Amino acid sequence: GKIYNYIVHTVLGTVGTKSLHENNVRSEDRDKIMKTIIDMLPDVEGVEEVLQSGTFAASFPELSKSQEWLHDNAQCIDGIYAGASTIPGAEKGAFATRAISEGELISPAPLMLIPERKYLDMHAVKFSGGEQIRYVEKDASKGEVVSQQMLMNYVFGHPESSLLFFPYGVAVSFINHKSNGKGANAKLVWTEASYHDPELLLDPIDVLKANKKYSLLHLGMDIVATTAVSADEEIFLDYGQEWEDAWEAHVNNWDISKDWPEQALELNAAGEGKPFLTIKERKKHPLPAGVMTTCHISLSDNQEAVSDLDGIGVYEFNEENARIGSNWVICEILERGTIGDSSKEIYFVRAWESGEFQSELMVDFVPRAYIKYTDKPYQSTVHIGGFRHPIGIPDEIFPSLWRDLKFKR
8 A cells, every 4th residue: 555655646746747747737737637647546455456357357347257158158269270281282271279079169260241252353454654563453445354362262152152251260261171081170160159140141142242231240150170189280171072173173274384474582582692783774684574673661751852853852761760661662773883892782763652642752772682573463473373262161051042143063
């Protein structure tokens, strides 16, 4: 109690409210403000309660639940973690954090509804702004769908429905495919958790699509073990026969003789330690059509231009600002040089700030480490010829009222 009174009445009264002790503050106003501050603090008993239960429980007592309540109403979200997959070439996979019994929850998967598959369609685009593109927009002259967003590989769906569902459970998107009977140790089921509204499974598809808050509908699935799973064992779902057929067709139709254009990743590796070319030098040695130059430029809010060139502000590169965040912008190299007698390369660049208006500026003394090649939008091998297919929701649990597409098995 003595420590508490000392902190509240002595420390706060002198340091924490320094501005209250200025001559222009009336004593009655000072006393009123001090009382308001002190009333915001807990009493001695309250301090002891905070020490025992923690600040969160003391601040939000209505959110503090008993173990019995959690057992009946909550779900553990730490059942899986991401790691290197045991499938060659698959890169990431999901693994059990502990031993899981058959029929036990592996991980919850709350769902965000995407009412139309076409929302993930990708159309032909056109670039404007010269060789170093500054604008990307849909090419109205080419209305065809050229691909789908990569998100298509991570959503749940059914071949007879235009609905898609994005699962945002912890590490759920890392779960890879294996067929039932050939390695799958998990399955999808509709959850019985309290956040899920089972009445939505009885709604016609038009009702779901007409809901303006469709992305906030309370839908969810659980990933449940179909066999006993050991700690650190990789989790596999059967994505469905349609997914497997599509993958086999993709692999069988892949043209290994195709001459793929150079990508930014390859150029950056090959150019390690070599100077970046200026726009004048690029006339003889142009970049691949799908690659552009980018610079990490970050100006402080109050940074002013040091000069002006053809109506464009010229700024000095600020390495302290550039170390904060990741602000890679489209740029082109005007000149290249070194600092004094050193071999450290510096560049004078023209850049276009990201954002709606993409204002143009020039920056001097940009170190080589803050320049790199980047694939133009939708031009990497991830987008060109990439596999796209949703993960299948088992036919036996997919609502009949949501089937608005015809599909021949």
